[in-house]
């Protein structure tokens with residue numbers, strides 16, 4: 501990268517939802533992009549859109565992040581240096597833990613946890629060396645409030661705890677890390693997971709743009725945990741004030757906890 505070339509951001513899972521909104525926002529802010537997901541056509545369409553709308557250069561890097569050998573290509577690109585990394589790709593599943601194929605559970609762990617750790621590990625050396633950089637790890641309120649979902653919530657708790665610990669280690673280096681913890685967001689997430697959300701009250705839905713704006717605002721404020729939306733800030737605050745067992749019971753009671761993995 502020359503002194504005058506734009507900074508580069510990598511976004512995983514930008515073919516829909518939060519990742520797509522994050523990629524478009526970063527392009528609008530002047531970043532060039534590296535776009536990582538499985539659907540090559542949608543990656544190419546997004547690269548074209550960011551080029552046309554914002555003049556951003558976007559590299560398309562197709563990879564299934566559940567597969568270690570495909571992650572290696574992403575790791576190799578990160579070690580060349582990026583200034584902003586959004587570890588966004590992730591998924592939930594319908595079905596009880598004890599009925600799902602072990603392979604499916606393993607893939608979820610690979611995408612939601614292993615990829616986040618490996619990609620962050622690959623991005624940090626050049627960031628720390630440059631004393632500049634940002635890693636946003638997309639977790640969930642499910643990682644903050646217990647009681648609903650098993651492996652999905654556990655994977656997001658890992659991401660929260662990992663990001664908090666890492667933020668401590670990175671203090672004073674000029675590199676920021678954030679665990680972005682949205683509540684329910686209108687994306688393809690629930691349809692892909694086969695989760696029926698018809699009964700969710702409208703005020704609990706967030707838009708992808710609210711989530712991205714909240715994340716960027718909290719980065720400016722140096723907040724490691726970002727919870728976009730007043731309704732979710734209130735829910736998370738209350739959950740933090742009451743005993744964990746009560747928070748789990750309430751979460752289970754308010755939102756169907758069966759069949760979520």
Ligand SMILES: NC(=O)c1ccc[n+]([C@@H]2O[C@H](COP(=O)([O-])OP(=O)(O)OC[C@H]3O[C@@H](n4cnc5c(N)ncnc54)[C@H](OP(=O)(O)O)[C@@H]3O)[C@@H](O)[C@H]2O)c1
Pocket residue numbers: 512513514515516517518519536537538539540542563564565566588589590591592611638639640641681682683684685686687688689690692
């Ligand atoms: N929607 C919500 O209510 C909500 C709430 C809290 C947190 N989150 C988190 O937000 C993040 C983004 O989800 P979303 O809501 O935007 O869902 P989404 O619309 O379903 O987008 C998921 C993205 O992840 C990518 N992805 C999934 N599996 C992948 C794999 N094996 N390899 C590479 N990329 C993969 C998908 O791309 P391809 O299919 O093209 O690979 C897609 O771009 C996830 O980590 C999710 O857990 C969502």
